[in-house]
Amino acid sequence: MARAVPRADHGGGRRSLCDERVEGQGRGAPAVLRSRALPGCNEKILAYFEEIGQPFHIYDMERGYADFLKSCDCASLEVVADRDNYDYVYLAEKLITLAGRKMHSKKNHLNAFRKEHPEAEFRPITDEIVTQCKLELNSWYKQHRQDDGTVDPFIGYERTAILEVLNNFEDFGLKGGAILMDGRVVAFTFGEQLNTDTAVIHVEKADPEVRGAYPAINQGFVEYAWSGMTYINREEDMGIEGLRKAKESYKPEKLIEKFNATLRSNDCKAL
Numbered sequence: 001m002a003r004a005v006p007r008a009d010h011g012g013g014r015r016s017l018c019d020e021r022v023e024g025q026g027r028g029a030p031a032v033l034r035s036r037a038l039p040g041c042n043e044k045i046l047a048y049f050e051e052i053g054q055p056f057h058i059y060d061m062e063r064g065y066a067d068f069l070k071s072c073d074c075a076s077l078e079v080v081a082d083r084d085n086y087d088y089v090y091l092a093e094k095l096i097t098l099a100g101r102k103m104h105s106k107k108n109h110l111n112a113f114r115k116e117h118p119e120a121e122f123r124p125i126t127d128e129i130v131t132q133c134k135l136e137l138n139s140w141y142k143q144h145r146q147d148d149g150t151v152d153p154f155i156g157y158e159r160t161a162i163l164e165v166l167n168n169f170e171d172f173g174l175k176g177g178a179i180l181m182d183g184r185v186v187a188f189t190f191g192e193q194l195n196t197d198t199a200v201i202h203v204e205k206a207d208p209e210v211r212g213a214y215p216a217i218n219q220g221f222v223e224y225a226w227s228g229m230t231y232i233n234r235e236e237d238m239g240i241e242g243l244r245k246a247k248e249s250y251k252p253e254k255l256i257e258k259f260n261a262t263l264r265s266n267d268c269k270a271l
Contacts, residue, residue, distance in 0.1 A: 042072060046266050056263040059086060066259035076264040087256035088247045089198070092229045095222045095250065098215075102251050106215050106236040110139030113212025117181055122220040125190060130166050132185035133178055137162055140205050144189035160204055165190065174202070176222040179213060186210045187217035202233075218250075 058069070059082070066079050076157040098107040113120070122123070141159045145151050161188060165172055169190075176190030187206035194200045201221075206213035222232055231253065237244040 021211045042069070044141070046263070049263075050266060056266075058261040061259045061261065063257050064263065065258065069261050076266075078264055079259055079261045080259045082260050084259040085236045087236055087258070088234045088250075088252040089254045090232045090234065090250055091253050092199070092222055092226055094253075095232055096219060096227060098219060106250065109212040110215040110219055111212075112212070114176050114212070115214045120179055120181045120186075120216065122216075122224060123178055123180055124224065125169060125178055125188065127169075129178055129185060130169060132162065132180070132183075133166055133176075133188045136185040136188060136207065136223075137166070137205060139207065143208065160210060162205075165203070175225045177217065177224055179206070179217050179220065187213045189217050189221045191221075191225075193226075193229070194233060198233055199226040199229045199231075200233040200235065202235070214246075 013046065031179060045055060061069070061079075069077050070079050093246075094103065098110065125133065137159060141155065142152065144155050165174070169176065172192075174190045174192050178185045178188040180186070187204075187210075189204040191199055191201040191203075199222075200214070204217060206217055225233060233256070234247060234250075234252075236258075239249050
């Protein structure tokens with residue numbers, strides 16, 4: 001099934017179906033089409049998918065583009081919200097201080113961790129501790145084995161992707177942090193600055209047997225790396241019940257809505 005996404009790599013290596021210029025920052029950054037370019041661009045993309053005989057779908061749109069598609073005169077598209085891919089966005093200050101009644105349980109877990117493990121220390125991810133992070137990742141992976149010894153394929157894909165990042169950490173230009181206890185990494189995380197006021201956390205893993213390890217790495221990393229940011233985007237929950245519960249428990253400031261679109265009929269003509 002062919003897939004269209006309203007993003008573009010405009011670093012010079014890929015030619016767009018649209019001749020209109022796009023606005024963006026750097027290779028691989030999301031492309032923002034100027035409003036006057038949108039109608040012509042959509043018509044060209046729709047015509048292309050019709051030419052190759054593939055169904056037309058758009059995934060992971062934010063509301064602005066979704067609203068535009070709904071108003072398209074020459075094509076009928078079904079645009080639906082994709083709750084499983086909403087991004088969770090938090091105030092950085094709240095993740096650092098854990099202040100307030102709603103965050104009381106998180107602060108209790110963090111305080112219990114610090115009391116039970118005074119030897120624990122937060123350290124930024126460097127070449128020196130990447131190997132320990134890999135060991136913790138493998139331990140986390142083994143803990144997800146089912147009774148018959150199998151592992152959800154998604155867990156395997158995630159492990160492979162994280163290993164690739166850890167093996168090339170400097171090349172990705174990320175910031176990361178880890179919690180060490182007696183020389184062993186019990187939690188690690190990494191992310192990057194998304195824009196002028198927001199950082200995004202891509203990965204966060206911890207030993208579930210160590211009470212408070214998740215709150216400790218969450219709070220410690222934001223305080224270390226992102227205290228100057230206003231917002232922290234902790235990405236989507238992918239419809240996983242436990243992950244959704246965990247993300248909601250940190251009381252997000254807002255959710256970034258995502259939408260998918262499917263073509264019903266097309267009377268557009270490419271310009």
